[in-house]
Amino acid sequence: MDLSGVAKIKPEFIVEDHVKVLSMDCVNENDKRKLEAVDVEEDGSVKKRFKKNKNVLKGQNKGRGPTFVTKPEDCFCHSLKDSTLQQTCNYGEKCKFVHDKNAFMKKKPEDISGECYVFLEQGYCPMGISCRFGSSHLDENGVNLINEDVQKKWKASSGNRTVNILSHEVRHELRKHAYNFEKSEKICKENKASKDDKKETENCCKVNLEAKDGGESDVPKVDIAVESDNTPSGPVLDTDIVKTRKCELKKIDWTGKLYLSPLTTVGNLPYRRLCKKWGADITCSEMAVATELLKASPQEWALIKRHESEDLFGVQLCGNNPYVMTKCTQLLEDQMTVDFVDINLGCPIEFIYKQGSGSGLLQRTNVLQSVVTCMNQVSSLPVTIKTRTGIHKDTNIIHNMMPKFKDWGASLITLHGRTREQRYTKQADWDYIEKCSQLCCPVPMFGNGDILSYEDYTESLKKSPSISGVMIGRGALIKPWIFQEIKEKKVFDISSSERFDVLKDYVNYGLEHWGSDTRGVETTRRFLLEWLSFLHRYIPVGILEASQKMNQRPPIYHGRDDMETLMASSNCSDWIKISEMLLGKIPTGFSFLPKHKANSWK
Template sequence: MSEITEDKKRSVEQDSPERNVKPRLEKGVAPIKQEYLVIGGVVADYNDDEAESSKHTSGDKESKKEKKRGQNKKRDLRQAHEEIKLCSSVVDPNDKTKECPYGADKCRFSHDIQAYLAAKPADIEGICPVYAAIGYCPSGVKCRWLGSHYNPETGLLLEEEGVEKKEHKGEVNWISAATKSQLQKKKLPMPVSDEVIRFLDSVVIVNDEKNSMTKEERENHEPDEKKLNAASYTESRFRTGEKKRLNLKNAKIVSPLTTVGNLPYRRLMRTLGADVTYSEMALALPLIQGSNSEWALPRAHESEYPGFGVQIATAKHWQACKAAEAIQTLTSHVSELNLNCGCPIDMLYRKGEGSALLDNPSRMLRILKGMSYSSGEIPVTVKIRMGVKDDKPVAENLVRRVLNETDVAAITLHGRSRQQRYTRAADWDYISRVGAVVKDYNEQQEEDKDKVDRPPVYFVGNGDCFTHEDWHRAVSDEGIDSVMVARGALIKPWIFEEVEAQQYLDKSASERLAYLEKYAKFALEHWGSDEYGVNSARRYLCEFISFTHRYIPVGILERLPPKLNERPPPWKGRNELETLLGSSDYKDWIKITEMFLGKAGDGFSFIPKHKSNSYEKQ
């Protein structure tokens, strides 16, 4: 499909009559105009809470009622392999410098290009999106659009004149296989974090000794002078160095997102007005062990920098220190390093990571200090929830300690507890209270002549932001510098355009389809235009559509504003394409991908994350 130019946007005025019409449907159900309702269906069930709840991540047996709800935990997303595997040394017939280290006779992969082409599926029609974007195709003869840039008579690939063939073109923060090998063998020097860890270990030892004593012993105890001297000596050497300055005031921020928050999605969001993006959450231990899959997460597109943050999760200060130094040393395009203290999933919580740190503030503070000491000029930030239990919010007191005992550059608060997950609305009154704490701290710092050069600590709210009204209402609070948007940016990727325009934009179906097309092109540039790359692009585009299909066009709603947690009854769009884009059947999602990625082959499979989408179309 050709690139669709931006159509004229039809804004829906906030004072339109529809805003005052009371919905005819019960609470929690989206108020769709009568003429767009499909009679006889059932209300959609996405259930974000159930998809991430503990009973669906702990292996508990499901009841019959839950059979079609929650998360498909055991979905197999592996794709079929090619019949003939071609050796990488012959993928680009133009490059005569590449040689197979094993030789054609001993190599376990094929060197016969003609045999490979004969067994290869028929080309996808049209011009190769990667070739069109960068002037050559890194996938070579494996490209699914090969006919658009291959001369069968000469056996050579077409390339635009003067094009620079650069590995990982446009992408940054790649590290070499040799460096990963050093990490795996524990041979990469990390002198800063080694010393920081010794200091933090000594602090833990002294604190553990004090905590094991009775009150009387603590009062009469004379601590080990060597340990205390070592701790104070090391502490005097480790001060947070000069950090790059952040500016999150009124910044348009996309939250770190699992699975869908990949590089192509973040790149798309940058084109739609986002100022700050984050990597998917990376685990600190696999990072310092040189895991290929974990080091894929800090990669970014050059358009994301500055304003790209890497988020890590850990429960150990030594892991945090080494991961911070590794990222500081091995990457070049990271604006901040964010500690995840909010993830609610059981896998992390049981290991003391994510939201478990909310109940262990001393450990959290130790990790944040270690990260700040070890991260060089990269500033450290933290993301937290209100608390673990619904009735025991701890964020207000915790933020006071973070401000007074660490050097974080920003704090983000998700206005829910771990127990709450996605049930009930985010508590923005509580977020405002914590924002006031940060505001007071910044004002005190300004009055302190000794700390006049220290930049302010930014405070960011998070939770249920789905409209420009939500965003502007939040930032109008003096204590809240910005809003981090998560599901709102998945369901409605143009949310920051609405924030900028301060009005609802009734995007046409063709405009929305154009965003999916742009995502598909970015995905092919990232994963490649060969069979593997096309299948990866298709899979992640389906994951993206599993959120975008939930968008209800504002033009068919009885009243505004739309609410993030309202579920629609069955509805039809104003045209066939709008109806298709709103389908909750994953087989329709695959049909949409075929508009840009060609027909899905027999080897492609996709099982949706949410069981409510796994049904046969009637």
């Protein structure tokens, strides 16, 4: 049954007479070069006329660019932010940042109204004079204040800190290729040698069969040694034949848990922290590219950071060969606090697929086997797999792989019920998920796709009773309280004020994670806007006539109050207005185009 189409909303909330206005504020420069005129027809519809321009960049999001760039001459030196700790710069004359406090204060943007969340929580703000909420913790001379009582209480508390920060020593070793990966290299070589031996054995068997049929074999005969009288008696041990796998040392009970999907860009630490507050059981990092981790890329290692509230946390790796994947697994176990490592076999992005990573690994069975086997052997961390049903449209192939995943030692398999080419345009196939779940038994399997409510959750379990749990992705982006809905077995009618409080929590977590200076504020704003490109799709329960489904668009409607109407807008400029309520005015030169714009309703 095709559930795509228009969501059913109560008639009194639908806007009948309206004129669609194209806001140039939310059009990127590339689209502006294409746009020639906008014609409004008599019926109120919009007709856009485009001119042909060969110089226009083609493809998705080619004109995005950075939303805001901070220049060194506008930033105060990091070494001098807190004048109570240090008076001199660590970098001396090479430092490009501002060192004159008075000169910086003249350039510094106006403080954002409200109190500094970091100061209220920790009793101390490390941003010091650079903090955009500095008026709440700076004295008249710009000296950073400390609330010792709050600070002592925060230091004594647990579960409120960020971990998994790569040390400078390890970062230096990785960049100089000096990190000790002998363990990983040995396992990869042994795995390759065992595969070569297997091929040689198969060739020998073929030759022997030919010799048995009448031909002569060139394979030399081997004398069988006679058993010595000194052979020990008793039970035969298998310690020298079948070695205990290290992955068996650590076990995770996956049954019945709610798993927040690894979400690129929007699945950052503040968002995962918010979902933990609403009841998510399992969280996982954004997809991290293995080769970039081995290069010690700061941007990639930032994805591995974990908040202590994430009590069951994994890291998702993307790579195209066993060498980099095995080394990354060893590195994560040695240096980070991680509960499991997930292999990405579902990423549909074109350049990832062409590299043989993500869903491209499904076409390289031998390489995939080496990846899973070597990762299992190098680490005691459970190795999990997240995959799609196949690659090509309407062609499911993953059921053939399920017994192999089980034999290779996967601890958990998560299946997204669509192929790579389908992306998000079709309904997730939960009947096929059930078929695959039976094939991989006793290895637990999670299902993923189109869960937006408690009703969807129960329907999915009816279609796939064999699965151990569910993973929720876009449903959690549209309504992060879905985890609590499922656990309490009811649907929440979240008001606009409650939703605004959810945004406040996210912003506070973002300022604590990225910093409360100008750069941190604008980074928080950028990720908030990315999330709002999904969050605006939520339709309040009190407005609906029937439950909302994932791929249904709402008609243009007004909310029960002005804030609810604003939150329902699909216009980027309205999302920016919401961000300004929380983070102050946008800076000059700010621009935003959502990364997931093309697939926002798929």
